[in-house]
Amino acid sequence: MAGTDQLSAVFSALxxxxxxxxxxxxxxxxxxxxxxxxxxxISMPAxxxxxxxxxxxxxxxxxxxxxxxxxxxxxxxxxxxxxWIERYxxxxxxxxxxxxxxxxAVQAAGRASDRMVDDPRELE
Amino acid sequence: MAGTDQLSAVFSALxxxxxxxxxxxxxxxxxxxxxxxxxxxISMPAxxxxxxxxxxxxxxxxxxxxxxxxxxxxxxxxxxxxxWIERYxxxxxxxxxxxxxxxxAVQAAGRASDRMVDDPRELE
DNA sequence: AATACGCTTAACATGTTGGTTAAATGAGGG
DNA sequence: CCCTCATTTAACCAACATGTTAAGCGTATT
Numbered sequence: 001m002a003g004t005d006q007l008s009a010v011f012s013a014l015x016x017x018x019x020x021x022x023x024x025x026x027x028x029x030x031x032x033x034x035x036x037x038x039x040x041x042i043s044m045p046a047x048x049x050x051x052x053x054x055x056x057x058x059x060x061x062x063x064x065x066x067x068x069x070x071x072x073x074x075x076x077x078x079x080x081x082x083x084w085i086e087r088y089x090x091x092x093x094x095x096x097x098x099x100x101x102x103x104x105a106v107q108a109a110g111r112a113s114d115r116m117v118d119d120p121r122e123l124e
Numbered sequence: 125m126a127g128t129d130q131l132s133a134v135f136s137a138l139x140x141x142x143x144x145x146x147x148x149x150x151x152x153x154x155x156x157x158x159x160x161x162x163x164x165x166i167s168m169p170a171x172x173x174x175x176x177x178x179x180x181x182x183x184x185x186x187x188x189x190x191x192x193x194x195x196x197x198x199x200x201x202x203x204x205x206x207x208w209i210e211r212y213x214x215x216x217x218x219x220x221x222x223x224x225x226x227x228x229a230v231q232a233a234g235r236a237s238d239r240m241v242d243d244p245r246e247l248e
Numbered sequence: 249a250a251t252a253c254g255c256t257t258a259a260c261a262t263g264t265t266g267g268t269t270a271a272a273t274g275a276g277g278g
Numbered sequence: 279c280c281c282t283c284a285t286t287t288a289a290c291c292a293a294c295a296t297g298t299t300a301a302g303c304g305t306a307t308t
Binding site: 033048049 | 254256257265266
Binding site: 126156157158168169172173176190191192193 | 283284285286287295296
């Protein structure tokens with residue numbers, strides 16, 4: 001997964017289209033493994049493991065109810081991911097020219113905390 | 125990388141803290157491989173390959189200028205990533221209760237286009 | 249009690265990732 | 279020309295990801 005930090009786990013989980021499809025499904029309703037497997041073209045064990053990945057990334061929670069295990073979307077970790085990406089909005093937002101971006105970058109450079117967050121040397 | 129689609133490539137690229145650090149660096153200024161390697165605790169070939177990953181995800185562009193190759197942040201693909209995540213904002217936005225989220229989800233279920241985008245069956 | 253169902257775990261195959269060191273490439277400078 | 283510097287490619291390795299099928303484990307169902 002590359003990093004073992006939260007953000008890496010989330011981005012890594014999102015990097016698979018099957019898992020994104022599962023998230024999209026769970027955004028509409030909680031679902032069992034069988035229900036999630038139905039529209040996918042892979043085996044149930046494969047889905048089960050995708051769910052484990054999503055669970056490790058804290059993107060879903062699971063509940064037991066008799067024979068069934070329902071998965072529920074827990075999108076909180078998406079916020080961190082969104083926040084991280086948002087920092088670079090100025091780079092794609094067309095209302096900003098590259099000069100604007102440069103000036104914004106220079107300002108950002110002043111904030112020391114900005115860099116630390118993703119410096120791998122800071123991890124573990 | 126799981127999927128070979130654009131979105132998967134971008135999320136996959138972001139899943140590594142070293143690559144996020146490189147992006148953060150390039151957000152401040154264009155940089156050569158040597159410059160990017162300096163603050164990292166890995167070898168230059170390793171950085172070179174991280175750059176190749178970022179390039180394949182279209183997150184950077186590179187220019188030759190004599191002996192040096194400068195990398196430049198091309199954040200456009202981040203927009204897609206941000207847009208994808210944004211769809212689930214209602215699930216983490218605290219101003220919305222779970223009931224609200226459910227109602228929003230029911231509405232979303234009506235829009236067929238919502239599901240197709242990430243259905244793996246649609247890929248390739 | 250026996251069977252069926254839902255799901256997970258095990259064992260396996262295969263491809264990818266991310267790091268290393270050593271060699272190759274390519275442009276400039278003496 | 280040769281040498282050096284910046285970067286990439288090659289060869290290798292350990293670890294992980296993703297899929298499969300078969301077996302295991304609980305919990306209904308009959």
